Amino acid sequence: MMRKIGFVALVLVMVDLISLGAPFRVAVILPSTINDFAWSQSMYEALMAIQEEMGEENFQFVYSENMYVIADAAAAIRDYAAQGYDLIIAHGSQYGSSLVDIAPDFPKTSFVWGSTAQTFTELGIHNIFAYAPHAEEGGYVNGVIAALLTKTGIIGGIGPIKTGDAKRYAAGFEKGIKDTNPDVQVNYTFIGSYSDVALASEAARTFVNAGADVLTGTAQMTVGAISVAKEKGITWLGYDVDQSPLAPKTVAASIVVDWTVALKPIIAMIREGKYGGEILPLTFANGGLKLVLNDAALEGKLSPAEIIELKALVWETLRKIVSGEIIIEVE
């Protein structure tokens, strides 16, 4: 009897310690590397930013990169959950089914899955959050910019696999172009791989040969395409992170995804005892998406007057998206 009371007391003390400010511990599973200049890097940067803000004593995180094998990722997720992390981020839509298996076994651990708009509450699982960047908004803005920059009237896009964010971004991009200049011809190609740099670069070359002078694309294999854009002296419009350091005269604009906008509310909810069930959108309206324009590249393509005109139209577009005047439908 005494022993049982002692145990209960110990548990109470532990619970107290957590609420009294033991550091919040996060583990993140990344499909590529933290320096991929795209998807995984943007998440890494978000976690670094939160850590800077909250302080290392309050916020710690670990990551597993290159988890392109889903079985490996599932094993890592389970390991982290068993080790008592407060939050486990499965940063890739391919990890969803693994979470459905694992999350019910760790009801006091919170999981985040993205990007998606599903949290599996319908399966009785209440400890999965989801985040969903409205990639179509970013695509739309890049589309407007592309339509204003093209001189040949031909624009290309390079995606990995036609699903999720890549598909939404492509749909938004094409709509942005059509709404700005219906005469511009745009084609979007999906090369079937997140990692085939050579094929991405070949797609870019094929676009250039077909007359394209503005290209865009999503996912980490696009570094191959950016390199081609740089070599051919045409314009690239980036996504995920600011890609201009890669090719300062080539990347005219980047849509930056700021995951902190989703992660901070999630952390707050967990602290209040809510472990899942919410879908957090990332939009221009809530600051989850940001546009970074690169004057150095724009100056090479347009006259100062044209730049001013472009910026005005772009800011106007952003305002309309935020205000709801422009609504981008995706299937």
Next chain:
Amino acid sequence: MRGIVKRFPGVVANDHVDFEVRSGEIHALLGENGAGKSTLMKILYGMYRPDAGEILIDGERVRFRSPLDAIRRGIGMVHQHFMLVEPFTVAENVALGLPSSRRFVNDLDRVAARIRELAELYGFKVDPGAYIWQLSVGEQQRVEILKVLYRGASVLILDEPTAVLTPQEVEGLFRTLRRMKEEGHAIVFISHKLKEVLSISDRITVLRGGRVVGTIPAADATREELARMMVGREVVFRLERPEVEPGEVMLEIRDLWAMGDRGVPALRGVDLEVRAGEIVGLAGVSGNGQRELAEVIVGLRRPTRGRVQIGGTDVTGWPPAELIKLGLSYIPEERMRDGGVPEFSVEDNLVLKDHPFRPFSRGIFLNFPEIARYAERLIGDFDIRTPSRRTPLKSLSGGNIQKLILARELSRSPKVLIAAQPTRGLDVSATEYVRRRILEQRERGTATLLISDDLDEILSLSDRIAVIYEGRIMGVVRTEEADIEELGLMMAGAKSA
């Protein structure tokens, strides 16, 4: 070669061997397996280095570190297993390893021209542009000899050159060798076939247990004397073959067809029968369907047409386990590959076939004491020389492995025995033993199909001889009526009378 000593772990392969060969001479090196013939010649060819002794060529002392050194000093070797690159042409095989007269570019046209010259000089035909796989075994051997001649060899070593040839091809080889002798070459002829040695050589050196027993002129030698020198005791050549009245047909094969490994039919309608107490010898040049026939009978290969009957039961397509139960025994051609498990012990190999049955197993357990008793008995009965019954099969010599297989197969009192190349590679005494055992089995009423490339073996054991050529039986003759010339023609594809 003077005072050559070569030791391997546990054995002295050559113990102060002296050997010489003169130009214009064919000198036979005779001995049982393990007598040290091959070791001696590998030392002469630079593949091994002697522990003691010296090699002199034209009176000059030489040291070989590799075959290349030997080749440079005019020594060439034709190996028992041909050293030919099958997808290459004759000219490419000859040119391999030689510097080209055009330095960095091949000179195969010049090589081909020289090959034609050589072929003409020594009286045989060969197409330098033909691929090795297109050639018959006899032709391949000629390419081997050409390789040696091309390198300007004055000394030619032939290791068991007749093992794979038809009688006609052996004649052809001997003609070539005599021609070479006339041209002043020195030829070393390694063999354990006494008849051939006597007919081709000028002098004969006999090795036993790594030592030279003696060197004698062939003209003065007899078969019996040479055999005594080789084995160290009298050898009986005429095996006792008491009359046995053949009984019922035990093995009957009708219109049997089967595919070979290359996807072309290897058997094209074989008809054959073997009676109880009868040995039927299947003669033929290797590769004419013998192996496939044996495999079909023992259930290892599926026939595409036709029928196999054992003791009146149609067993076509039966699995090996059922055939074993029916009393079929098999001495396979590839004894290390098909005859046992090299890593298993002698006793395990002895019960490989019968271990699921009483008394070797009780229920699902093996009866080890019984297996041990049985193994000890067979090791004694069949004179298997092994350190113990627990020794792995792979450490036994070829003759003892074959005795083990015989022990396993014959102690089962088989109704039908398929013996494929039962003495291939065995020495005189092991050969004698194996043949004796097969004849004993005949007296006990076993129906035996003896498949052998060795025509002498077939002639001395069989009651009847069937000749196979390209998957068909060309004819069956009674042994006492057999004419070796006619058998040779049938083996080469001529129809029997």
Next chain:
Amino acid sequence: MIGATLVGIATSAIRLATPYLYAAIGEALGQLSGVLNLGVDGIMLMGAFSGFYVTLLTGHPTLGLLAAVGTGGLMGLLMAFVSVTLQAEQGISGIGLYLFGLGLSTLLFGMTVGTVKAVAGFPPTPIPGLSQIPILGEILFSHNPLVYGAFALVPLAWFVLNKTPFGLKLRAAGQNPLAADSLGVNVIRVRYVAVIIGGILSGIAGASLSIALLNVFQQNMTNGMGFIAVALVYFGGWRPLGVLAGAMLFSTVNAIQVWLQVQGVDIPSDFALMMPYVITILVLASMARRRIHVPAALNKPFERGGE
């Protein structure tokens, strides 16, 4: 329009075939000598990284190429040592070498460069005169030097294999090493040379990506090309011309699939993506029956027979 399309596809295909050609011809040399090297992808990655890094440091792609040659040669030497001298199982050693190259290139990249950077690699170098030829000039003679090198390698490899004493020794070592040995051919040395040359060519294959075609390096950027190169060796029946045909078929179908999508042809992208692999499998299956050139001693360590 159709003409321009065909020119575009052909030009793409030739560029895409480049890394496969280097890697597959290098692999063919090794296999013909009797060594199956499944580590090609790992060697390519090391070649890609070293070429990239040296170019980044020095600004000279030629030095980068030399670095890739050296790294590829060393990786080949390692494979030869493990599989020829130590006689380790070749398939397993190759996979080990692949993982080693994948891991080490990722680690070194993380330590030295850290993030995606572009370098100035070999620029396209149209051949004066020839590149002016209509159509063919653009397809064949307007590439960077490593593309020309890859195509020049095909007749060179054919010549070495079929017309030189070394080629004869190399093929003999892979078909019947005992026979070769008995004629004084140093089988061990021949295999070492073949595997090291194979490594060097795989290193160049990697460099052709990182300092000629893409001018960036990324972890695992070869994306399994090395394994496709191994398949191309079988596809090509161990002949340089066959390897060329296989590489061109594979890259042409890939180029067509990219082109169709770029042109906005309305076919499901998944279907387009399947095409190169489906066609490769179909061709492989149709050729499975005639395998005359298979090196008989492939995957078998060489040891002189004893008594």
